[in-house]
Amino acid sequence: MQYGRDTRGIRSHIRSLERSRASRTRPDRPREFTMLGREWELLDDVFAPPYSPSTGVAADFLGLGTPLPQRKASAGPSLLEIGCGSGVISVQAALGGHATVVAADINPLAVENARVNAARHGVEDRVTAVCSDLFSALGGRRFDRIFWSSNYVRAPEDYAYGSMHERAYVDPGYQAHRRYLSEVTDHLTEGGRALLHFCDRGEPDALRSIAAECGRELRTVRSRTVLEGTDPIRHVLLEIRPATTRPARGRNRRLVRV
Numbered sequence: 001m002q003y004g005r006d007t008r009g010i011r012s013h014i015r016s017l018e019r020s021r022a023s024r025t026r027p028d029r030p031r032e033f034t035m036l037g038r039e040w041e042l043l044d045d046v047f048a049p050p051y052s053p054s055t056g057v058a059a060d061f062l063g064l065g066t067p068l069p070q071r072k073a074s075a076g077p078s079l080l081e082i083g084c085g086s087g088v089i090s091v092q093a094a095l096g097g098h099a100t101v102v103a104a105d106i107n108p109l110a111v112e113n114a115r116v117n118a119a120r121h122g123v124e125d126r127v128t129a130v131c132s133d134l135f136s137a138l139g140g141r142r143f144d145r146i147f148w149s150s151n152y153v154r155a156p157e158d159y160a161y162g163s164m165h166e167r168a169y170v171d172p173g174y175q176a177h178r179r180y181l182s183e184v185t186d187h188l189t190e191g192g193r194a195l196l197h198f199c200d201r202g203e204p205d206a207l208r209s210i211a212a213e214c215g216r217e218l219r220t221v222r223s224r225t226v227l228e229g230t231d232p233i234r235h236v237l238l239e240i241r242p243a244t245t246r247p248a249r250g251r252n253r254r255l256v257r258v
Contacts, residue, residue, distance in 0.1 A: 010201050010231050013155040013170045017162075020169040023051045036065065040086055041120060043113040047085040047168040053226045054235070055088050058149045058197050061222045061237040064092040077144035080104065080187065082134060082180070085168065087114030087127070089147070094123035102143070104132040107164045134176065135183050142187055147195045148180055152202030174206055182214040184240055194240040195221070199233050217243045 009015065023029070024045060033040055033050045036059060042048055049055035059065040076099040081090045084103035091114070094101045101123075103114040111129045118127035130137050150171070157173030171177055184194040196218075198207065211218050222237040 010233065011153060011203060013153050013159070016153040016169045016201065017155075017166060019051075020163070020166045023048050024163065024165045026051075035088060036092060038121065040088060041113065041116050042086055043109050043116070045163065045165050046107065046110045046113045047165070049086060049088060053228060053233075054149055054197070054199070055085070057224055057226060057235045058089055058147075059092060060224065061197060061235075062089065062093070062147065062195075064089065064096055078102075078189070080138070080141075080143040080146045082132075082146065082148035083110075083150065083168065084114045084129065085110050087117040087129065089149070090114055090127050090129075091117050091121050091123055094118070094126040095121060099126065101127045102138070102141070103127055103129040104134075104138070105129075106131065106133045106167060109164070134179055135187055138187065142189045142192070144189050144192045145195065146184055146187060146192070147197070148184075149197035150177060150180070150202070152199050154203050154206060174203075174210060177207060178210050178214065181211050181216050181240060185216075185242060196238045196240060197235065198238055199235040201233060211240070212243070215243045217241045 029048060030042055030050060033042055035049055035056065056065065076097040078100045079090070079093045079098045080102045082104050084090050084105045087103050090101045090103035105111050105114070108131050111131045114127065114129040115124070118124045118129065132138060151167060151169055153170045154174050155170040155172045159170070159172040161167055180196065188194055198204070208218060219239045219241065220236050221239050223234060225232050225234045
């Protein structure tokens with residue numbers, strides 16, 4: 001991930017916190033919204049997909065970005081979505097044929113929102129919403145695919161969240177990213193895939209340093225640049241794999257594109 005422009009502004013955690021506050025409190029915040037050819041409910045204090053392209057980009061990355069005909073439950077793959085928010089990705093995955101989906105979020109209102117939208121679209125039998133700090137509530141469960149559209153922006157390590165809503169926007173000291181990189185492969189089935197949606201609002205150099213320290217290799221599977229306001233933002237879908245050889249702590253590794 002190399003960029004030919006000054007990214008200090010888009011990486012500002014102050015700017016991201018302002019975006020969080022604006023999204024949470026704006027007077028025209030909808031109770032329902034349209035996305036991917038369907039109607040969705042949006043509860044208070046839950047990340048609002050209408051105000052950010054990230055949910056739509058994530059759906060495209062996962063092959064869930066077009067209106068999908070509802071498929072019956074089958075022996076399809078299992079999916080764990082970390083940070084499910086309103087549940088759009090999890091519900092789309094269930095509609096698209098995933099046999100079991102777990103929609104996890106640290107925000108209890110997001111968990112309820114995912115449940116509401118799963119029921120609205122008739123997949124409550126396939127989507128289980130759980131309140132979990134990353135993998136904390138999942139025990140030893142394993143999944144064929146694990147996906148997190150992360151809170152890309154790094155805040156200072158000592159930053160204290162002012163609201164649950166801010167957790168969708170910033171990660172103090174990249175502590176959550178470190179835990180995800182370290183723990184995610186322990187929750188995969190044999191042959192399963194661990195995926196991370198990141199973008200250049202974040203700090204790729206810091207991410208790859210943490211990955212190296214955790215003994216992980218990052219491969220870019222998809223990328224797309226979208227305009228957010230006046231800022232062209234490059235989004236990437238990364239696959240996380242155990243490194244072939246574990247490097248010395250603190251040593252950087254390059255992201256490998258495939």
